[in-house]
Amino acid sequence: MAGFWGKRKQQALELEAQDATLAQRAKxxxxxxxxxxxxxxxELDFAEAELGREATNDLSEALAAVKQHLAEAFQLNQLNHDEIPDTAEELRMRNARIVQLCDWAEDLLDERLSALSDTIARARRAPEIIAGVxxxxxxxxxxxxxARETIERLAARYAPEALARVEENAGQADQLLGFAExxxxxxxRRREAGQREQANLALEAATESVRRAATLLDAVETFEVEALRAEATLAAIVEDSRGDLEVAVNEPRTPAVVEAMTELRAALAALPPAGVNTDPFTQLSRLRDANTGLDAAIAAARERAARxxxxxxxxxxxIDDADRQLAIAGDVIAGHRGWIGADARTRLAEAERVRIDLDRFLGAPAATVSVIGEDHREQSMTMARRVAHLAGEALQLAQRDIDNSRPQGPDQWGGGWGGGGRRGGGNDLMGGILGGLVIGSVLDGIFD
Structure with missing residues (x-):
């Protein structure tokens, strides 16, 4: 009998290990x-510019289909991490489906890109593109x-933790531009030598580096605008929170309501006085979460009609706060794509999905809707707060991935490379730059 139970335990441990491997493979x-x-x-944008839409129609249709199915994969991954407990079988089926969808997506894109590669290589106007770069x-x-002056000016107004997402953008953009040149x-040189494939890959690296540099510099300007919007939104949410506390006093004093009121009062009390460098994004997140927590507690304590x-x-x-959070998270992830893992991407994809659902719920883009009926307001606010919460999580996870991948000491883009090949301990920033590129063998000579 002991042998029977020992075998069952061993089988359970093996199945658990297989599930863990499958979960990691899905991510x-x-x-x-x-x-x-x-x-x-x-690549499609580039090919369309060179070949026209008709020649790239098959690739365009494949990309649209892949995006649709990848959205399903992200939603499955979000379900794996939501607050509803899942059985091992449910997690196993979702992760298997994620792997299936992703493998299918990559195979389809491989097939369509391969069919276009020769035509694209012949049609590219390399000298003009290089001049444009x-x-x-x-x-x-x-x-x-x-950008450096803007960051210095912002440092006099905002706390270091608020500036962490853009303070290195100017330096990184400078490195990217050097790499692009x-x-x-x-x-x-590779094109003159007749090495067309490698020349095209190197040119892709150059154009991608320029695009990323522009994104990082744009993010500095966006940060200044979004920080001002965050401060204005914070004032509105403070007023909203105080009003909620006044309303909550007359609600049934359940433990959940009392705890939520205490948390919201603490969030309001933690706001810094005037003249102190602030982090409006963090303050907004805490206040928004506390406000949402109080709303949820009140919802559970009284009938819907009484609210x-x-x-x-x-x-x-x-809605404005949700759009701001979504824009910031999108900028950070787009500017550091090679460093961002599955969790941050999943939260961002889910936030974008809920934001689209909000537009559909209102029947028009939410930012343009000036009048929202009373029957739709609560649901609209809940969905907007959900978007902001998911985008905030995506930003936190992205920042964690960036911090874990960032070099520990000062280095330049060329510090870990040279000669004619790869060196151990290559620069992490260049890893981030090249993370989204299919460079292949050109890396063996790209720094010649």
């Missing part, structure tokens, strides 16, 4: 497939001093 497949979609989208490098380099030179209808302006504030 890796999500990251690879999502990055492949992004790279293919860039160099012109973009010159234009973007002129923006770097202004170098890659453009490699592309010229007040949210004022229209509060609904608009919630």
């Amino acid at each position: 890796s497949a999500l990251v690879a497939a999502d990055e492949r979609v992004r790279v293919t989208a860039d 160099r012109a973009d490098v010159t234009r973007l380099r002129a923006r770097i001093p202004h 170098h890659s453009a030179g490699v592309a010229e 007040p209808i949210p004022p229209l302006e509060h609904v608009h504030h919630a």
